[in-house]
Amino acid sequence: MNKRDELKKALKDLIEEGREICALAKKAKGSNILKFGTEYQNWYTRALKVVEILANDRLEEFISYYKIDLKRKSRNAQNYVIQDFIMGIGARKSVLEGPYWDINNVTAIKAYNQLQILQSLETRIDSVLSDVQGSLLSEL
Numbered sequence: 001m002n003k004r005d006e007l008k009k010a011l012k013d014l015i016e017e018g019r020e021i022c023a024l025a026k027k028a029k030g031s032n033i034l035k036f037g038t039e040y041q042n043w044y045t046r047a048l049k050v051v052e053i054l055a056n057d058r059l060e061e062f063i064s065y066y067k068i069d070l071k072r073k074s075r076n077a078q079n080y081v082i083q084d085f086i087m088g089i090g091a092r093k094s095v096l097e098g099p100y101w102d103i104n105n106v107t108a109i110k111a112y113n114q115l116q117i118l119q120s121l122e123t124r125i126d127s128v129l130s131d132v133q134g135s136l137l138s139e140l
Contacts, residue, residue: 008125011050011118017043017114025085025108037086040111044082047118052120062117067108077101082110 001009021040028036044066050060066082069089075084075092077100085107 004125008122011121011125012090014043015049015115015118015122018047018111022108022111022115025082025111026104028107030102033085033088034038039077040082040086044114047114051117054124055117058117058120064116065114068118079105080106082107 021036021043023109024039026034048059048062051059066080068081068083069079070077075089077091080091080101080103087102091101091103093099
């Protein structure tokens with residue numbers, strides 16, 4: 001198997017694992033949040049490197065679904081991120097109606113958005129590797 005095929009297989013495996021993580025996010029409660037956090041963190045670390053290499057232009061967006069914006073003034077469904085969920089931070093609550101939003105659903109959507117970015121990279125592998133190969137040949 002050549003490097004191109006190895007990279008395609010690694011991306012395919014990350015995508016499949018990402019699907020499982022999205023499903024886990026929808027149902028994670030209590031101690032399952034710890035399991036989600038462990039599995040997600042392992043996946044995120046590997047996926048982040050792939051996005052950095054193949055789609056540096058999407059890297060900031062990919063990170064934004066995970067990382068807390070230190071400038072945010074309050075938490076809401078729009079700025080709630082995966083890192084909040086992993087740290088056990090819940091939704092703000094109404095005295096009468098309970099949480100303002102479903103943290104599992106918001107987390108699953110953010111993870112799914114990251115997964116979509118990874119899926120879009122399948123079409124970039126050949127062009128990125130061709131660009132690298134062309135650059136190397138021109139240097140020689």
